[in-house]
Amino acid sequence: METNTRMQFITTSDCLLEEKKNDLLAAVYEKDYLSAEQVYTAIFHHAANQSGFNENFEKRLHQIQTMFNKFKPALLAHCSPDLKDTNKHLNTLILNTIKCASGHTPIIDFPTWETILDLDPCQKDLLYQTAMTFQLTSGCSNYCRRCNEWALPKVRSHFSFNAVLTILNHMAEQKNDEVSLYGASDPLDWTADHKTLSDIIDHLGNLSLDYSILTKAPKAKASLLKRLLKTQANLSVSITAKNKARIQRIEGETGIRISKQHDLDALLIPARLDEDFISIKPSITDGYGTEITPDGAFIIIPTFTSALHPFGHKKIPVTKNTRFFPVKKTGRKALLVDYFKPLEVYDLQGKKHHLAGLLDVQIESIILDNGTDQLTPPGMRSLKEYLSIFEENPRLQRKKMTPSVMKRLKKRFLFNTSFKNLSQKTRSLYLKKIHGHLNLCKKKHCLMIKMYVISFFLESIHLYQQHHPVKVRIMQFLLKNEIQTVLPGPANPMVGRSPEAVLMDPDLDTFHIFRCYLFRLLDHPDEKAILEFIHTYPAAYDPVSDVFTAAQSQKHTPDPA
Ligand code: SF4
Structure with a gap:
C-alpha cells in the first residue's frame, strides 16, 4: 500500500490483469475498438504466458470473458476478424485449466x-x-x-x-x-x-x-x-x-x-x-x-x-x-x-x-454512491444521509435533544465516578464528546464542519483522480445518466458563485451540491474555484469526536458566516 504525502488517500495496488480488465472496460465504454482489441490481445498473451492460474487470476479471466460476451456484437462488428480467434483461444485456455482440475485436487x-x-x-x-x-x-x-x-x-x-x-x-x-x-x-x-x-x-x-x-x-x-x-x-x-x-x-x-x-x-x-x-x-x-x-x-x-x-x-x-x-x-x-x-x-x-486518509477503494464508493435508496441496505448510512445532518432542520432537532445527549454522555463517563476522578485521557474524551455535540448544534460551527467535510472528500477525490485516470473514466461512464441530470445549466443558482457561498445557501441541498462539484472535478481536475475551496479548508478527520475538522498542520479557521 502506498500513502500520499498529505495522508489524504492510500493507494492499494491492482494486479496487472485487473489493470488490463479496467483498460478493456474503458475502451469498450468509449467505443475505442482499436484499443479494446489491443488490450484484449495483450490479456490473452499475458494469460498464455502463465505457468498456471491462481484462483483470483482465473476469476478475473472469467470476468473478462463474461464482459466480452456482453459486448460481443459491437466488438465483433468493429474489430478485426482476429479478435474472434483470440476470444476462442482464451476460452480454450480457460477450459483446459478447468479440465485439468478434474483429474487431481x-x-x-x-x-x-x-x-x-x-x-x-x-x-x-x-x-x-x-x-x-x-x-x-x-x-x-x-x-x-x-x-x-x-x-x-x-x-x-x-x-x-x-x-x-x-x-x-x-x-x-x-x-x-x-x-x-x-x-x-x-x-x-x-x-x-x-x-x-x-x-x-x-x-x-x-x-x-x-x-x-x-x-x-x-x-x-x-x-x-x-x-x-x-x-x-x-x-x-x-x-x-x-x-x-x-x-x-x-x-x-x-x-x-x-x-x-x-x-x-x-x-x-x-x-x-x-x-x-x-x-x-x-x-x-x-x-x-x-x-x-x-x-x-x-x-x-x-x-x-x-x-x-x-x-x-x-x-x-x-x-x-x-x-x-x-x-x-x-x-x-x-x-x-x-x-x-x-x-x-x-x-x-x-x-x-x-488511518489519516481514505483508501482509494473508499473514494471509489464515494464517487459511485448516487444517493439512491437501492444502493444502501437498511441500517447502513449513505453519504446523502450523512450530509443531511448539516442541514438546518436536523441541526434544530439536535439542539432540542441536547439534554438527553448530555444525560447519555454523563451516564457513559460518570457512571460510577466523578469528573475529577477521571483520568486525563477520559476527561478530555468526555469534553470532546460534549463539545462535538454542542458545535453541531450551533449554526456557525455546523456550517464550518460542513465546509471541512466537503473539502475533505473533494481533496481526496482530486488526489485519487491523478493516480487512477482509467478508473475515473469507467466511473464517469457508469454515472453518465446522473451526470447529465446533476451538472448545472446556465440558469442554475450555483453558477458564478464560490463553493463556499453555494454551501452556505440554505435553499440548496448539500448532497446535490457535492455531486455537482465531484463531477465537475472529475472532468476538470484544475477547476480553480474548487481547488481554492480545498485550499481554504484543509481538512482532516478526528476519530475521537468523529468529525471532520481543520487539518492540524495548517490550522486555519475561516469564518463561513
Ligand atoms: S458457486 Fe454457488 S455455492 Fe459455490 S460459492 Fe458461489 S454461490 Fe456459493
Whole structure:
C-alpha cells in the first residue's frame, strides 16, 4: 500500500490483469475498438504466458470473458476478424485449466501455505485475529449463475486437515470470536486425509471460536449434510430452484428443520453471468476483515457491486509489505461503519488507530454512491444521509435533544465516578464528546464542519483522480445518466458563485451540491474555484469526536458566516 504525502488517500495496488480488465472496460465504454482489441490481445498473451492460474487470476479471466460476451456484437462488428480467434483461444485456455482440475485436487499443507505467504509473526497474529472468512477449498462444485464470489467451477484444491486445525487454533489463540467457513466455495465440498467437514466441526467444539456455514448442499453430499444436521452444526442452506426439493426431502427424512437463506423468488443482486457491466448495485459483502484461502490471504473492503468491482468488495493481498489490518467488523457492526470515513485499523504493533486518509477503494464508493435508496441496505448510512445532518432542520432537532445527549454522555463517563476522578485521557474524551455535540448544534460551527467535510472528500477525490485516470473514466461512464441530470445549466443558482457561498445557501441541498462539484472535478481536475475551496479548508478527520475538522498542520479557521 502506498500513502500520499498529505495522508489524504492510500493507494492499494491492482494486479496487472485487473489493470488490463479496467483498460478493456474503458475502451469498450468509449467505443475505442482499436484499443479494446489491443488490450484484449495483450490479456490473452499475458494469460498464455502463465505457468498456471491462481484462483483470483482465473476469476478475473472469467470476468473478462463474461464482459466480452456482453459486448460481443459491437466488438465483433468493429474489430478485426482476429479478435474472434483470440476470444476462442482464451476460452480454450480457460477450459483446459478447468479440465485439468478434474483429474487431481491438490492438498495444501500448512508449512507450504505459510511459507508462500511469508509474513512476519505480528502480521500472522493480526491476520488470524481479523479473519472473517476461512475458505477451506478453492473452487466450487455448484457453479451458480449468480455467484457474487465468481467461484471457480469445480473443486481445485483443499487445505489439509492439519492446516485447517492449525489455522483455526491460531484464530482462537488470537481471540477471534467468529469465522465463516465458506467464501468462494461450498464448505461441504471440503475433504482431505479421509476427513470431512464434520471432523472440522468436532474440532471447533473444543475451541472458543464460533463459526457459520452456508451451503447450497451439493447433490453428492446429502449424507454429510444429514450428519451435520444431527450434530446440530451451525449451518444454513442457501435455497435455489435447483436444491429446494432436495432440501425438503432431507428435512422429511431427518425430521430436522433446516435454517434457510435466500429463499426468495427474485434474487437480490444480479452477479456473475447476470452482471451487466453497466449498472451500480449494492455491496454483497457485509464485513471488514481478512479472508484466508488456499491461495493466500486478503484484506476485504466492501464496495458497491459494479464493473469496477464485480465481487462487491476489493481483495487486497496480504503480503510482507502489509502495514495495517482493518479492525474486523461483520454483520450489524459492519453496517454501522460509515464507509466514507477513514478506516479503523491495527498497526503492526497491534495498536488500534484510524488511518489519516481514505483508501482509494473508499473514494471509489464515494464517487459511485448516487444517493439512491437501492444502493444502501437498511441500517447502513449513505453519504446523502450523512450530509443531511448539516442541514438546518436536523441541526434544530439536535439542539432540542441536547439534554438527553448530555444525560447519555454523563451516564457513559460518570457512571460510577466523578469528573475529577477521571483520568486525563477520559476527561478530555468526555469534553470532546460534549463539545462535538454542542458545535453541531450551533449554526456557525455546523456550517464550518460542513465546509471541512466537503473539502475533505473533494481533496481526496482530486488526489485519487491523478493516480487512477482509467478508473475515473469507467466511473464517469457508469454515472453518465446522473451526470447529465446533476451538472448545472446556465440558469442554475450555483453558477458564478464560490463553493463556499453555494454551501452556505440554505435553499440548496448539500448532497446535490457535492455531486455537482465531484463531477465537475472529475472532468476538470484544475477547476480553480474548487481547488481554492480545498485550499481554504484543509481538512482532516478526528476519530475521537468523529468529525471532520481543520487539518492540524495548517490550522486555519475561516469564518463561513
Ligand atoms: S455455492 Fe456459493 S460459492 Fe459455490 S458457486 Fe454457488 S454461490 Fe458461489
